[in-house]
Amino acid sequence: MTLLHDNDTDSEKKACILATAERLFRDVGYLKTTVADIAKTLKMSPANIYRFFDSKKSIHEGVARRLMAEVEDAADAIAAKSNPPRERMHELLATVSIMNAERFVGDSKIHEMVAIAMEESWDVCDAHIQRIVTAIGTVIADGAKSGAFNVKDVELAAKCVCAGMLRFFHPQMIEQSAKKPGPSLDQMIDFIIAGLTLGTPDLSGGQR
Amino acid sequence: MTLLHDNDTDSEKKACILATAERLFRDVGYLKTTVADIAKTLKMSPANIYRFFDSKKSIHEGVARRLMAEVEDAADAIAAKSNPPRERMHELLATVSIMNAERFVGDSKIHEMVAIAMEESWDVCDAHIQRIVTAIGTVIADGAKSGAFNVKDVELAAKCVCAGMLRFFHPQMIEQSAKKPGPSLDQMIDFIIAGLTLGTPDLSGGQR
Structure with a gap:
């Protein structure tokens, strides 16, 4: 599983969020996947995700x-x-x-x-x-x-x-x-x- | 409104049922239209419709x-x-x-x-x-x-x-x-x- 590290750059973090989201959309489905699910998979807070993507x-x-x-x-x-x-x-x-x-x-x-x-x-x-x-x-x-x-x-x-x-x-x-x-x-x-x-x-x- | 007459041929009756069904599908929607609705519009019994179309x-x-x-x-x-x-x-x-x-x-x-x-x-x-x-x-x-x-x-x-x-x-x-x-x-x-x-x-x- 890909995890975020504190010293990752913002663009690395964004890429990591997108890769994780894509996997969840494919495995679980877009409608059933929440931002909280994405955050949990990445062991980060939803608020942290919203720093990069507003929705x-x-x-x-x-x-x-x-x-x-x-x-x-x-x-x-x-x-x-x-x-x-x-x-x-x-x-x-x-x-x-x-x-x-x-x-x-x-x-x-x-x-x-x-x-x-x-x-x-x-x-x-x-x-x-x-x-x-x-x-x-x-x-x-x-x-x-x-x-x-x-x-x-x-x-x-x-x-x-x-x-x-x-x-x-x-x-x-x-x-x-x-x-x-x-x-x-x-x-x-x-x-x-x-x-x-x-x-x-x-x-x-x-x-x- | 088109109505069926007793002396209509079977193929006239079928054409009339289809014309009425099409109108209801367009106006009301296919999923919301029942065979009973089609029958009612034509003032005939559902059983009579099923003589011509099995479903x-x-x-x-x-x-x-x-x-x-x-x-x-x-x-x-x-x-x-x-x-x-x-x-x-x-x-x-x-x-x-x-x-x-x-x-x-x-x-x-x-x-x-x-x-x-x-x-x-x-x-x-x-x-x-x-x-x-x-x-x-x-x-x-x-x-x-x-x-x-x-x-x-x-x-x-x-x-x-x-x-x-x-x-x-x-x-x-x-x-x-x-x-x-x-x-x-x-x-x-x-x-x-x-x-x-x-x-x-x-x-x-x-x-x-």
Whole structure:
């Protein structure tokens, strides 16, 4: 068990509170976990927790942000690579889908944690989506420059890619689609990349 | 108010029960509506209703099937047209999205009705999705024949189109996305059609 030490820095303490909260949310459930439970597990007082987080909601947002940041960092790292844009796009989309499934899909307790984040902290989810769209846009921009993709409006194309991958990106859709017939992740990604390669009249500025 | 008459045929009586049930589900909510309520509204006995539907669940499925059939009929009618496949595909995808939004998105009572259908009667939803995929496949096959689309595996391409439109087809996604940034319906459809036009290596049988 992780315990806090007096000489831990504030940011170490915050990270420790979030790690403990995440474990309780996953094991016990978000709704059933109280700030007192988190404090007790860490052998500290609730008042001490409130020094770092003003509510259970902000702890929850902190947990969500931490998990989302892992996906964002991976997406950014792939976007910054120098391999061909089509290949890079494939890797980026597959990675986001797999990491989301690992982090945000599972039993009813994880489902509860994700549903509450989407209902009560949409701005946190939205900022995350924007980060992923930006990483996708970086690869599209590189592909547009090299001629691999035929796209004029990079931002719009990035939004279309993200929306087109919803079945494989959105936690609730991943869960709902898991046992349903449909394209595989690789087939879907190939289809999406084909859209970028030709470019649509609106995206590439041509006539319809 | 619609009332049953003694000389109505069985299929007229069934249609009347479903229309009344749908209205009550929308106005009062699915969970709060009992078979007795439906019977009372129709001035008939619950036993008489059970002659046609063995449970509230089968009434619910009947209501869902009726609403879905309207969308399927519209999709089939568009698929059977003879205008250019790209134009036809645009009309088909836009129509399904708009009809789904009209039927399955709205207040919490509609949300409840849809969520229960998806949880408890997935086979009904699945059959509906298959019908829409088939209509999309018809247009893709025509486009593949005419050269408008570069697709070898029509069924797989149809599944990719349907999955790619999830944000605009799935009731819960339509609702969740309504006020969120992202591509417009027309922009998304153009993007999806571009994927069909070029064809992906896997879909068209070429090299990656």
